[in-house]
Amino acid sequence: MTVTDRFLNYVRIHSASDDKNDSEVPSAKREFDMTDHLYSEMKELGFSGVYRDEHAYVYGFIPASEGMEKEKCIAFNAHIDTIPDFPGENVRPQITYDYDGNDVLLGSSGRVLSADMFPHLRSLKGQTLITTDGTTVLGADDKAGIAEIMSACEFLLKHSDIKHGKISVCFSPDEEIGHGAALMDLDRVGADYGYTVDGGEVNEINFETFNASSAKVFIKGVSVHPGSAKDKMVNASLVAMEFNSLLPPDEIPSKTENYEGFFHLTEMSGSTDSAELSYIIRDHDSDRFKEREDMICSAADEINSRYGKGTAKVEIKEQYRNMSEVIGRDSEPVKRAEKAIEKAGIEAVYVPVRGGTDGAQLSFRGLPCPNLGTGGYGFHGPYEHITSEHLEKMTEILINIMT
Numbered sequence: 001m002t003v004t005d006r007f008l009n010y011v012r013i014h015s016a017s018d019d020k021n022d023s024e025v026p027s028a029k030r031e032f033d034m035t036d037h038l039y040s041e042m043k044e045l046g047f048s049g050v051y052r053d054e055h056a057y058v059y060g061f062i063p064a065s066e067g068m069e070k071e072k073c074i075a076f077n078a079h080i081d082t083i084p085d086f087p088g089e090n091v092r093p094q095i096t097y098d099y100d101g102n103d104v105l106l107g108s109s110g111r112v113l114s115a116d117m118f119p120h121l122r123s124l125k126g127q128t129l130i131t132t133d134g135t136t137v138l139g140a141d142d143k144a145g146i147a148e149i150m151s152a153c154e155f156l157l158k159h160s161d162i163k164h165g166k167i168s169v170c171f172s173p174d175e176e177i178g179h180g181a182a183l184m185d186l187d188r189v190g191a192d193y194g195y196t197v198d199g200g201e202v203n204e205i206n207f208e209t210f211n212a213s214s215a216k217v218f219i220k221g222v223s224v225h226p227g228s229a230k231d232k233m234v235n236a237s238l239v240a241m242e243f244n245s246l247l248p249p250d251e252i253p254s255k256t257e258n259y260e261g262f263f264h265l266t267e268m269s270g271s272t273d274s275a276e277l278s279y280i281i282r283d284h285d286s287d288r289f290k291e292r293e294d295m296i297c298s299a300a301d302e303i304n305s306r307y308g309k310g311t312a313k314v315e316i317k318e319q320y321r322n323m324s325e326v327i328g329r330d331s332e333p334v335k336r337a338e339k340a341i342e343k344a345g346i347e348a349v350y351v352p353v354r355g356g357t358d359g360a361q362l363s364f365r366g367l368p369c370p371n372l373g374t375g376g377y378g379f380h381g382p383y384e385h386i387t388s389e390h391l392e393k394m395t396e397i398l399i400n401i402m403t
Helices: 003-011 031-045 119-124 140-158 236-245 286-307 332-343 358-364 388-402
Strands: 048-052 058-062 074-079 094-096 129-131 167-172 193-199 204-206 211-220 262-270 274-283 312-320 371-373 385-387
Touching (some): 003 031, 003 129, 031 048, 031 058, 031 140, 031 167, 058 140, 074 140, 074 388, 140 167, 140 193, 140 385, 140 388, 193 332, 193 388, 204 332, 211 236, 236 262, 236 274, 274 286, 286 312, 312 358, 332 388, 371 388
Parallel strands (some): 074 167, 193 371
Antiparallel strands (some): 094 129, 129 385, 204 371, 211 312
């Protein structure tokens, strides 16, 4: 089976996580469909120690070649879930052979994958382009990573003459809702270090992520009849808008890049009586990140000074930290990845992640785990796309790392 065929099989399995369920892992029972598929495939390919647990994690191993038992064990991870906030069911991939580098109509959805919006499309000319039909995500985040890991492992299992140390594989649920690798059994994984395969360009190495937290802001209003509301009513929805105006207006995702942090208002709801705002807070610098959390609290203090104690209440929850505190550019896993990418005939680049990976959690849990690309683009929406050539190149890079 080619890596493209494997990828197309995976994306047709509906496995979106559920951001409304934070009490169970996995958050959505449908994630087990992906776990069960991978469990059966690992068994069929000849992995050893294949295991799936009650939280939808699935593990498998390739023993070290004879004479290579003392080599370090390397782990590979990707996540089985897709995002919950754009449709991920009934995925119908659209394949354009010998792509011409121009705009692509996405089925009959009315959406267009535009080379003006995504200038890199022109560099994909001549490749086999895989897109959505405009109605769902594609699922390359992160089923491309899963397909590449599985294809690299299949290659080793079929070529027993190629020497390698022990390979440990674990696929995990709920990465898209911030849970990710929290319940991964690192004793079972048993690796010295690892890689998440959950990024963009095939030549990217990521060992810097945001520090991240979520914040919920609860606004309590005073609801009275509008005809007699003077000096009595406190409209919680208006106060919520006022709260947001106290944050820096230019420090939002659409106006920041590279190492610039932001506040992102992800959801809001409200009435006269009560309102709620949900934010994510991001910054690469730990001191600046703490200042951002303090800014949210200070905004609540200001609202309470204007409208009375208890009007605004804030709950902040840490999600992950910048894994550069654990992994440096000169660390063994980063250097090994750089060598593997260069062996594949391309130049490695170091890119800070404007997001998070399971590797951040794993690194702070004791398994240094930089992130690698998948070759995909336009994640988290209908414009997601990848090429067969990038799937193949990333598989080659993973084989180089393994060997």
